[in-house]
Amino acid sequence: MTRTAGGAGTTPPSPHMALLREGAERLRAADPALAGLLDSELADQCSTLAMVASSSAADPSVLAAAGAVLSNVTAEGYPGARYHPGSACFDEVERLAEARARTVFGARYANVQPHSCSSANLSVLTSLLPPGGVLLGLGLDEGGHLTHGSSASVTGHLFHAVHYGLDEHGLIDYDGVLRLAREHRPRVIVAGASAYPRRIDFARFRAVADDVGAYLLADISHIAGLVASGEHPSPLDLAHVTTTSTYKQLGGPRGGLILVGAEHRTPGPDGHTGLADLMRRAVFPRSQGTPNPAAIAAKARALGMLGTEEARWTARMIVEDARALAEGLAGRGHRLLTGGTDNHMVVVDLRPARISGLVAERALEECGILANRNRVPGDSRPPAVAGGLRLGTNILAQRGMGPAEMADCVDLIDRILTAVVSVDDTTYTLDPQLCRRARAEVRELCGRFPLPGYPAATLRTGSEVSL
Ligand code: DSN
Numbered sequence: 261m262t263r264t265a266g267g268a269g270t271t272p273p274s275p276h277m278a279l280l281r282e283g284a285e286r287l288r289a290a291d292p293a294l295a296g297l298l299d300s301e302l303a304d305q306c307s308t309l310a311m312v313a314s315s316s317a318a319d320p321s322v323l324a325a326a327g328a329v330l331s332n333v334t335a336e337g338y339p340g341a342r343y344h345p346g347s348a349c350f351d352e353v354e355r356l357a358e359a360r361a362r363t364v365f366g367a368r369y370a371n372v373q374p375h376s377c378s379s380a381n382l383s384v385l386t387s388l389l390p391p392g393g394v395l396l397g398l399g400l401d402e403g404g405h406l407t408h409g410s411s412a413s414v415t416g417h418l419f420h421a422v423h424y425g426l427d428e429h430g431l432i433d434y435d436g437v438l439r440l441a442r443e444h445r446p447r448v449i450v451a452g453a454s455a456y457p458r459r460i461d462f463a464r465f466r467a468v469a470d471d472v473g474a475y476l477l478a479d480i481s482h483i484a485g486l487v488a489s490g491e492h493p494s495p496l497d498l499a500h501v502t503t504t505s506t507y508k509q510l511g512g513p514r515g516g517l518i519l520v521g522a523e524h525r526t527p528g529p530d531g532h533t534g535l536a537d538l539m540r541r542a543v544f545p546r547s548q549g550t551p552n553p554a555a556i557a558a559k560a561r562a563l564g565m566l567g568t569e570e571a572r573w574t575a576r577m578i579v580e581d582a583r584a585l586a587e588g589l590a591g592r593g594h595r596l597l598t599g600g601t602d603n604h605m606v607v608v609d610l611r612p613a614r615i616s617g618l619v620a621e622r623a624l625e626e627c628g629i630l631a632n633r634n635r636v637p638g639d640s641r642p643p644a645v646a647g648g649l650r651l652g653t654n655i656l657a658q659r660g661m662g663p664a665e666m667a668d669c670v671d672l673i674d675r676i677l678t679a680v681v682s683v684d685d686t687t688y689t690l691d692p693q694l695c696r697r698a699r700a701e702v703r704e705l706c707g708r709f710p711l712p713g714y715p716a717a718t719l720r721t722g723s724e725v726s727l
Contacts, residue, residue: 280324306710307703307717309669311631313605313652314454314482314508318558319565320713326513326558333553337544350553357560361517364488364566366496368524369536372559373543373551374516377481377505380543381407381450382415384501384518387542388448388475388529389419396441396474397450398432399423401635403597403607405479408450422446426637430598432456434464441472447529451495452479452503455634455650457586457601462495475500483603485509485654488566489575492603496521500535509578509604509654512562513555518543574657578604581653584663588670594677597636597648608649609636613677616685617646623680623690624649628702629672645685659709668705672698 288295305317318326335347339354354372361370374380385407389395395415397408402425406413409421422444427433441449451465462478469476478495484504486492495502502519506512518539528538544551565571579602586600589608597607610620617633624631635641636648651673656665676698681689703717710716 276329277324279329280327283327302715303717306715307706308628308630309672309702309706310655311629311651311653311669313632313650313654315652316485316507316509316511316654317658317711317714318507318511318513318562322512322558322561322565325561326554328554328557330553330557334550335553336550338540347553350556353553353557353560354551357556357563360560360563360566361519364563365502365519365521366494367502367519367521369520369539371518371539371543372515372556373548374503374518375548375552375555376514377479377503377508377516378407379547380503380505380516380518381405381477381479383542383547384477384503384539385415385419385448386547387538388477388501390529391418393419393448394444394446395419395421395448395450396437396444396446397421397423398453398456399425401639402426402637403453403455404450405452405454405481408452408479420444430637431458432460434461434468437465438468438471441468441474445472446474448477449474450477450479451499452477452481454482455597455605455607455648456482457582457596457603457605457607458598459492459602460495462493462498465495466498469500478502479504481505481508482605483509485511485566485571486575486579486603489572491575491579497523499523500526501539506559506562510562511565511658513558515552515555515559517559577657577660577662578653580663581657581661581666582606584666585651585653585670588667589673592670592674594674604652604654606651606653607634607636608651609647610649610677611636611639611647615677615680615682615688616641617649618644618686619680619682619688620649620677623676623688624673626690627672627676627695627698629669629676629698631673641685655711656709659706659711661705661709665705665709668701672701 333350334344335350336343339351357372358370395409398404400410407415410416424437424440449469466476476499478499480487481504483492487494500523504517506515520536524536525534582601582604586606595609595612621633631651633646634648634650635646639647641647679694706717
């Protein structure tokens with residue numbers, strides 16, 4: 261989550277760099293079809309406004325670490341306690357990632373091995389809950405996540421999932437959480453969301469957990485960068501366990517983290533194993549075999565970039581941008597869930613506009629803006645169509661865009677959403693001239709605000725663009 265790549269090309273070449281270059285050359289020569297696809301992907305990323313709220317851009321140094329020679333290492337277990345030889349360097353890399361995760365989040369324990377936050381959540385839940393145990397989490401339609409007990413997820417089948425929801429203002433119904441907790445006596449309460457634009461009151465969740473003797477799991481996947489930079493209150497010492505993905509807002513590789521704060525010695529369900537030890541075993545050997553050493557190196561790099569003044573600046577800008585985006589869209593008459601935002605996310609209820617989330621997503625994509633359809637509370641449309649649109653400002657802020665550029669984004673989004681003519685929930689028409697103009701404006705913005713370390717999108721002629 262930092263704005264500049266910093267120091268690229270200033271250090272003498274290392275054998276590892278030479279290997280990565282050799283790899284890139286070989287790929288281009290031996291597999292031009294695949295290399296071409298990767299070039300196209302890069303060109304797309306450089307010339308589109310990525311506003312998918314669950315995404316951030318990895319610094320090129322993170323990508324380099326993810327492509328590291330550590331891919332060749334097989335090493336089950338943890339540093340100093342592996343089940344395979346040849347892991348001396350990887351041990352140090354994993355220790356570095358763990359130490360950085362502890363520092364960035366103020367944790368007492370960090371497990372950097374989960375392949376995703378979904379697998380991290382599964383590890384945590386299966387270690388705290390017996391099969392059929394009661395789990396209380398935010399409902400999917402109210403903005404929760406699949407792994408918080410949705411019937412579409414294995415967590416909704418392994419456990420008896422009960423869901424809390426939102427109040428009439430679209431805010432988490434904390435009184436309802438307490439009422440449901442007293443009624444159903446969950447062993448685990450999950451505080452976290454995928455489509456919730458407001459602050460989460462972790463202290464209030466903890467009070468409910470204490471009231472019924474439950475463990476509190478905070479899933480901060482969406483807001484981890486804001487938490488790390490102090491832009492959202494941290495749950496680390498309030499929750500018993502905290503999980504996050506490393507790519508949604510941390511600019512890291514695909515992967516997850518499990519963190520434990522003040523409760524690291526609190527006994528797990530067996531009454532004696534401390535939560536830190538329990539989480540260690542929960543990942544390996546209980547739910548994962550070999551870790552992904554190259555991904556862990558990339559996590560170490562991404563975590564190393566947090567905690568800097570630049571990362572804090574980016575986090576501040578993410579929030580300011582989202583606020584500006586929300587105010588601008590509301591000012592143009594769009595209905596927003598909760599009326600605004602406190603974090604990186606803005607959720608538009610498209611039902612008054614009479615277009616589906618899918619139509620909005622596709623029309624915006626045609627113009628070079630990426631934002632995904634999302635169900636909204638009370639939605640009658642299925643998830644693949646949805647009645648809402650979720651926007652996020654992580655990558656815009658990483659590009660260095662501020663509230664002034666959000667005015668341009670509002671203008672673009674509003675123009676597209678008001679011009680699109682819905683034939684039905686999945687098909688639409690859009691004036692090709694408007695579309696061409698919007699694309700050119702998107703590319704001009706992307707050209708002025710390139711992703712740090714990435715090539716800039718440049719306008720060639722008219723609306724044609726090349727990198
Ligand atoms: N929950 C999905 C999202 O927020 O996009 C990713 O896991």
